[in-house]
Amino acid sequence: MAAYSFVSDPTPNSLIAWNQAEIDLLREIASSLTPFSAEIAQEWAGQLIARIGAPLSNTPYFQQQVLEANHWFLEGHLLNLQQGNLSRVFQHNMDGDRALLRSQRVLDPEVRSTLSHLYLSFDLSTGAIVRRLRQIYRDDPRLPEILEVYGRVSLLLGEGIGLAFHEVTSEDLRQALRTSASLLEAARELNTRSGSLAAVLEKLCRIVRQLVRSDKSIVFLWSEAGQQYSPQAVAGFSEEQTADLRALRIRREDFPLMEAILDGKIVSGSRDDGTVPRELMERFGESVYAVAPMLDPDGRPLGALAAYRSNDVPFGRGDVEILEGIARNAALAVENAMLVEGLESAARRKSDFINSMSHELRTPLNALIGYLDMLFDVYQGDQSGLEMMRRMRRSGNYLLKLVNNILDLERIEAGEMPLRDEPVEVTEIFRGLDEMFATVAHDRGITFSCTTERPDLAVVTDRMKVQEILNNLVANALKYTDRGGAVAVRAASDGGKVVFRVSDTGIGIEETDLDRIFEMFRQVGDGGRGGAGLGLNIVKRFTDLLGGKLEVESAVGKGSTFRIALPARNGGPRPLA
Numbered sequence: 001m002a003a004y005s006f007v008s009d010p011t012p013n014s015l016i017a018w019n020q021a022e023i024d025l026l027r028e029i030a031s032s033l034t035p036f037s038a039e040i041a042q043e044w045a046g047q048l049i050a051r052i053g054a055p056l057s058n059t060p061y062f063q064q065q066v067l068e069a070n071h072w073f074l075e076g077h078l079l080n081l082q083q084g085n086l087s088r089v090f091q092h093n094m095d096g097d098r099a100l101l102r103s104q105r106v107l108d109p110e111v112r113s114t115l116s117h118l119y120l121s122f123d124l125s126t127g128a129i130v131r132r133l134r135q136i137y138r139d140d141p142r143l144p145e146i147l148e149v150y151g152r153v154s155l156l157l158g159e160g161i162g163l164a165f166h167e168v169t170s171e172d173l174r175q176a177l178r179t180s181a182s183l184l185e186a187a188r189e190l191n192t193r194s195g196s197l198a199a200v201l202e203k204l205c206r207i208v209r210q211l212v213r214s215d216k217s218i219v220f221l222w223s224e225a226g227q228q229y230s231p232q233a234v235a236g237f238s239e240e241q242t243a244d245l246r247a248l249r250i251r252r253e254d255f256p257l258m259e260a261i262l263d264g265k266i267v268s269g270s271r272d273d274g275t276v277p278r279e280l281m282e283r284f285g286e287s288v289y290a291v292a293p294m295l296d297p298d299g300r301p302l303g304a305l306a307a308y309r310s311n312d313v314p315f316g317r318g319d320v321e322i323l324e325g326i327a328r329n330a331a332l333a334v335e336n337a338m339l340v341e342g343l344e345s346a347a348r349r350k351s352d353f354i355n356s357m358s359h360e361l362r363t364p365l366n367a368l369i370g371y372l373d374m375l376f377d378v379y380q381g382d383q384s385g386l387e388m389m390r391r392m393r394r395s396g397n398y399l400l401k402l403v404n405n406i407l408d409l410e411r412i413e414a415g416e417m418p419l420r421d422e423p424v425e426v427t428e429i430f431r432g433l434d435e436m437f438a439t440v441a442h443d444r445g446i447t448f449s450c451t452t453e454r455p456d457l458a459v460v461t462d463r464m465k466v467q468e469i470l471n472n473l474v475a476n477a478l479k480y481t482d483r484g485g486a487v488a489v490r491a492a493s494d495g496g497k498v499v500f501r502v503s504d505t506g507i508g509i510e511e512t513d514l515d516r517i518f519e520m521f522r523q524v525g526d527g528g529r530g531g532a533g534l535g536l537n538i539v540k541r542f543t544d545l546l547g548g549k550l551e552v553e554s555a556v557g558k559g560s561t562f563r564i565a566l567p568a569r570n571g572g573p574r575p576l577a
Contacts, residue, residue: 030081201233214307445483477504
């Protein structure tokens, strides 16, 4: 018997291990086995099915498929041996091993695992053939040589299975790495902030086209009201095709694949498979397609991602897995973009309404206050009539201030509140406070004072907003301070800031209410003294807008102190030149 060795690839190079006598013996062995091929296949199939176990082995269809596959393998194998074509034996089996292992990729994990287990159980077929050889050649003195020669064939075929399994597994690993890298890239792209829903959809089209290796892509959105998909973003199509696609509406009853997509299934195929009208595919120059649904967290249809190729190369398992992963990530990105766009739209409508109503209200209020001022100059009636006009004017001024406050709040929320940096003397701000509140405080029997640690104290900031902050705090302090009390405003420099303190000896604030007093329209412990609940909210928002810090200390029955620390925009408080 000639010496031999295994080779890393069972190709024609394997022939170097065989001499002509051995090849002739293999041809004889094949001829003697051929009449029994059906019986050998049956024995092999029975052992395989027993190894599988229920429930798959109980399926008649599956049992028949195993038997037919085994019989086909044996007939081809024996035919090649009879012809003495060892090259064909090894290459044919290697190609078959690769094809079968690759075909298992499309099956679910349980079936794939079962088939791999069965296919790698090559010992069952070898055992069935060896048992048959022992029966045929039981009285032949060449039996040991026959078993040794065929054993070598079996070992080389087994090595081929191992090599094919390693090759296909390596392909799977490379594809898994590509899938993971692609999905990470897609997630990173989708998590990058986009300005609008349209921007998110356009980005999705680009991601699909790049990562799924498609010529064209479309992002569809689902309309629950219309029960239809409509293309919202396209890539790879001509301008004329894009215009046609924009007008396209696909109802759930239009294509056979629609129900599958709406049920959350991924569908791929070609223009000849009948699931999509062939004329539509040809119209846009598409040969193969893959479509993955986008579903919201409750499993309802949100849209779909579609990838197309103009050639006949179908989308592989890896491409479909990447498309599925992108669709899962895309659903969240699209839903968030829809939510943000809806909120922004609502905010714009609210802003437009508030601005329109504010301007509409200010015009008649200003006219009313102006007419009341004119009446004061010409009216010489009794004091009760004058008092009524004073009350009307106070109410008009209150309404006007309320409208202006609402407009200011809306401008802050919309980011439309401009800031001016200008040198502001504290004494100038205090003069404005004195002009506005000194007389009111005197009439109510309240001591009012404004003091600064030095007369040249100044800060670079927005003067009007600082004035509005202090105006609201002083008006609030006077409102809640009874006759005989005091309201004091003080200013001092403190570590690169100007700190204003507005203190009163009023009714104070409950400790549990301190966190709520800055909320819009919030009135706490006002003792029936009125107010719209906007003043302190504006104080807080203006302080934040200027980059300042607002604090409050209060005790019921003893009064309150509001502390506003404002940073200087040009290096800190400084005297004016």
